[in-house]
Amino acid sequence: MKYFLIVVLGLMGAAVRAQAPDVLLQKVRARLDQVNDYQATGTMKTNVPFLKVPEAQVTVYFKRPDRLKIRNDKGISLVPRGAVTISLNNLLRGAYTVLDAGVDTAGGRTVRVIKLLPKDDNADLVLSTLYIDEPRLLIVRARTTTRENGTYEVEMSYGKYGAYALPDRVVFTFNTKDYKLPKGLTFDYDDGSKKNAPAGPARGKVELIYQSYAINKGVPDSAFQ
């Protein structure tokens, strides 16, 4: 009888744990769903081995369900493709199998790790791993593996807009391809110094530091063109 109870309680416990990630994810999604649109201003820093670009002042536009645009009205900004397509709203859309992957630490906090496996066999996303700050119901890190473009990683820190699950700082890490042009095409000036060319494909990083958000005030469709 004692062993039977242990087995039953064990199975019940396992069932409760299996439910928890779904529930947690629903709560996180509900928090994200508070925001229909936003317009945010911020600074974008690009750190890619073969790119030398200055910091840029950008405006970020978002509109549900998945429209996102990063614009630099005073100049040119090269925006990584994944930064737009791998947004949190995109990750949590569609049908997927949710797996509990235990706990980990991120940014000095203990976080729940949840893996999402898309049910669509042809989806570009192969696997997403979310690191969720459970008490605050905020995703602090997301790692996404795609079929075509390797692995993307997004790290988020939250401040005064945390109630809307909107980060103050986002660091987006992605794979880049090798960049090299023939010297006969560029006619570079050789100043005689030794330069260490980036060795092959490397990881690029884009950091967005938000200064302000205008949330649910309406964003015109023209902002996304």
Place this chain on the structure above:
Amino acid sequence: MWTLLRIELFKIFRRPRTYIPFGAIAAMILIIQLGLKFDGRSYLELMMSSLSDSFFIPYNMIMNGYLVAFVILNTLLIQVPLLVALVAGDIIAGEANMGTLRLLVIRPVSRTRLLLVKFFASVVYTVALLVWMAVLSLFLSMLLFGTNDMMIARNTVMEQIRSSDVLWRYIAAFGYAAVALSTVAALAFLLSVFADNSIGPIVSTISVVIVLTILSEMRIPLYDNTVKPWLFTSHMLAWKGFFYSQSDGQGAAIPGSVENLPAILRSLVVLLVYIFGFVTAAIVSFNKKDILS
């Protein structure tokens, strides 16, 4: 001195062939501008093909007047030395050919002063050619294509310069190019002293520039650290250095900075030494020369 210079400039700009390089430059610039206006995207797609998979590329913003001017200068500053040689190579030899050189040296002006005036006249012509090129390549391109941040494709790096940080770099680059082209003018001027007709010095200058440019651009380890640092053609491209920015510890470009200013200044000194050497050699040779034509 000023009167002599005015006379020399009058002689240069009176000749119809003086204007051929101006026409050639205008034609080349307009052809490039027209091509980029109608199919600039193809050019950018070629230059940025390895970026387009990872980034959204705003091609229409990148194809602006600053980039177009850079593309033009990249192409033309290799050919313009040849046009400079047309006038500088003719400035002494042309007089010998016409039989006016002997008349010139019997006037109460020292040969040194006469040569210096002729060289300065060549430099003024070179600068005029460069100003013409700047007006057409930069200002006309700004008018036709608008302005925005400037993207520069280098061998292993793509650089971005803010639009507010571009113009001073062009001014510095054109200033440097004036010195670089004056070096070619000085070489043609020196060769002009030894000839009795213009064709010889012009063709010789063009040949020297072509051979040395090829040598400068070839990547052969034997020459890289031995011959190339001493060729003036290796230093003529240093104007581009003004468009290379320094980066901070996180890889971001620092506005207003130049990647390797000491190297540019070193290149400038090398060119100035060449100019001094060519002109001095021309003066010494001319002073010793028995002028029979």
